[in-house]
Amino acid sequence: MTAPTIAQRRQQRPAQINFPESNIEHDPNWRTRALCRDFVDDSVWCPEEPGQSRFAKAICNGNLGGPACPVRDQCLASALSRKEKFGVWGGMDQWERARLLASRTG
Ligand code: SF4
Numbered sequence: 431m432t433a434p435t436i437a438q439r440r441q442q443r444p445a446q447i448n449f450p451e452s453n454i455e456h457d458p459n460w461r462t463r464a465l466c467r468d469f470v471d472d473s474v475w476c477p478e479e480p481g482q483s484r485f486a487k488a489i490c491n492g493n494l495g496g497p498a499c500p501v502r503d504q505c506l507a508s509a510l511s512r513k514e515k516f517g518v519w520g521g522m523d524q525w526e527r528a529r530l531l532a533s534r535t536g
Pocket residue numbers: 464465466467489490499500501502503505506518519520521
């Protein structure tokens with residue numbers, strides 16, 4: 431059995447998500463409001479080097495002329511809580527999240 435792609439994991443049912451203790455309002459259905467649901471190309475969401483994450487981050491952060499993703503905070507909190515190793519989540523790529531986690535643990 432192969433591991434699910436990033437795109438498939440974005441479609442996972444909310445019950446499969448381990449949501450962190452967080453001050454972000456918990457909405458178990460947050461993925462239904464994700465802007466990335468319309469962008470299922472893994473090459474966009476799973477960069478192999480930092481420079482390749484620009485387009486995905488622009489979708490998350492509303493830098494393409496539209497609004498930011500309405501569930502960006504939940505998405506980032508979820509990725510941080512499960513120490514997601516790959517892909518762009520919540521407007522941050524894996525390298526940015528790794529630096530953020532490292533800075534928290536000091
Ligand atoms: S913040 Fe980005 S990765 Fe997260 S749900 Fe929104 S569009 Fe998708």
